[in-house]
Amino acid sequence: MRKSGVFWSTRAAQNALLSQPLCSRLLPLCSHFRLARAPQRTCPSNQYFGSGGSFLFKIDPHPAPIARSSSWTGDEPFSAASKGELAKCFSEECIVSERGFLAATPGTVSPYFWSGNNDYFQAVDIAAGCVRMGGGGGGGGGGGESGFSLSDDFSKATSGMCATFMNDALFEGGVCEVADVELWGFSNM
Amino acid sequence: MSFATPSINYAHRNSKTLQPLPPILTPALIHSIANTCLPRTLQFSTWSRLFSLARDGSDFKSFLAGAAKAARGGRSETLLVVQTMDGAIFGGLGTDIWYVRARGARRGE
Numbered sequence: 001m002r003k004s005g006v007f008w009s010t011r012a013a014q015n016a017l018l019s020q021p022l023c024s025r026l027l028p029l030c031s032h033f034r035l036a037r038a039p040q041r042t043c044p045s046n047q048y049f050g051s052g053g054s055f056l057f058k059i060d061p062h063p064a065p066i067a068r069s070s071s072w073t074g075d076e077p078f079s080a081a082s083k084g085e086l087a088k089c090f091s092e093e094c095i096v097s098e099r100g101f102l103a104a105t106p107g108t109v110s111p112y113f114w115s116g117n118n119d120y121f122q123a124v125d126i127a128a129g130c131v132r133m134g135g136g137g138g139g140g141g142g143g144g145e146s147g148f149s150l151s152d153d154f155s156k157a158t159s160g161m162c163a164t165f166m167n168d169a170l171f172e173g174g175v176c177e178v179a180d181v182e183l184w185g186f187s188n189m
Numbered sequence: 190m191s192f193a194t195p196s197i198n199y200a201h202r203n204s205k206t207l208q209p210l211p212p213i214l215t216p217a218l219i220h221s222i223a224n225t226c227l228p229r230t231l232q233f234s235t236w237s238r239l240f241s242l243a244r245d246g247s248d249f250k251s252f253l254a255g256a257a258k259a260a261r262g263g264r265s266e267t268l269l270v271v272q273t274m275d276g277a278i279f280g281g282l283g284t285d286i287w288y289v290r291a292r293g294a295r296r297g298e
Contacts, residue, residue, distance in 0.1 A: 051284045053266070057226055059218065059278040109218070111226040122283040124253075124290065131252075133269070133281040148279060150271060152249040154242050157271055159279065170279035181242040182213050182270045183255050183287075186234035187262030 048135070050121025056112040056133060056147045058170040112147070112167035120146075120164045129153075134162035154181045212238055213272045222268070226282070231266060239267065256287035 114121075120135030134147025145160030147167050157178050159170040214222070214236075223232050238244075240255030259267050267287065270280040 047290055049285045049290060053228055053284045054282055055226055056281040057222065057279065109221045109225045122281075122285065122287065124287060126289055131269070131287060133283065147281065148271070150269075152252075154247045154252075157273070171273050171275070171277040176273040176275065176277070178242075178271055179274050179276075180213050180272045181240070181252075182238055183240035183252065184214065184268040184270065185237050185239045185259035185262050186231050186264045186266055186268075187237065188234060188264065 047123040047125055048120045049123070050119075050133075052114040052116070052119075052121075054114060054121040054133065054165075056165045056167050056170060058110050058167075060108060060110075112165040115164060115166040117163040117166070120162070126152075134164035134167065136163035150178070150181065154178055212241070213270050213278060218278075231264070234264065235262075237262065253287060253289070259286050 118136045122131070122133050123135075124131050128149075129152045130149045131152065132146040132149040135145075145162055146158070147162040147165050148157055148159040148170050150157045155178055156175070157171075158175050159167075160174055161167060161169065219236055237258075239258050240252050245251040245255065256267055259265060265286050266282060266284050268280060268282050269287075270278065272278050
């Protein structure tokens with residue numbers, strides 16, 4: 001006998017199965033046929049929007065030496081020639097230390113792309129007075145920390161590990177006062 | 190290996206005080222982000238600073254108005270960048286324009 005694509009081996013097994021509640025009838029079938037399940041895909045909050053092209057990033061705030069003039073050893077005064085060489089490398093975005101050159105805006109960019117765990121990409125939460133990206137902590141669901149959250153008066157921000165991007169805290173301590181905020185857009189050339 | 194060289198359109202000065210307002214994202218950082226994070230469809234786009242806390246103030250409506258400008262450029266993606274008092278810089282790329290979602294609205298509405 002064939003019914004809805006499932007072969008029923010015996011009449012007794014069929015009767016036993018049909019006498020159970022619907023959920024307990026379907027679960028063994030799911031496990032038997034290894035039906036695919038979306039990973040940790042809980043019902044997304046209505047506040048969230050965006051798509052999987054979203055990402056978070058952080059930039060190391062501490063400067064690190066990234067280059068040194070080949071003509072300047074550090075033993076003699078810094079010369080205009082060295083400065084010219086420096087300018088060729090880094091344009092105007094350099095400062096000079098005693099022993100070498102430091103980029104004024106150093107640090108590597110660390111991106112955190114979508115993990116696929118949930119789709120809490122971006123939200124404007126009027127009730128909480130913040131904008132946020134990412135969500136769903138270790139426990140899943142709509143709870144947990146945001147990848148980052150920025151208060152709507154732009155004074156404070158918080159950050160923590162979130163399931164959406166599987167990021168570390170984007171800055172030390174996880175809570176900070178904000179110095180500046182920018183929003184950049186893109187247009188096709 | 191070629192690197193993207195995005196164009197940058199800064200609004201450099203406060204319209205009232207005419208004070209210079211250096212952006213958080215310098216050209217070097219923009220190049221770095223463009224080459225390490227951005228999808229290829231955005232790597233050669235022109236970047237425009239739609240909102241700046243230092244330039245536009247802390248009114249949330251200014252932020253949303255700046256975000257709404259993104260659509261006029263032909264792309265809905267925006268990069269939100271935050272600098273902390275300690276000098277750390279972080280943020281994220283949102284693929285949709287930032288807006289207040291009506292209660293009860295479903296995804297895509």
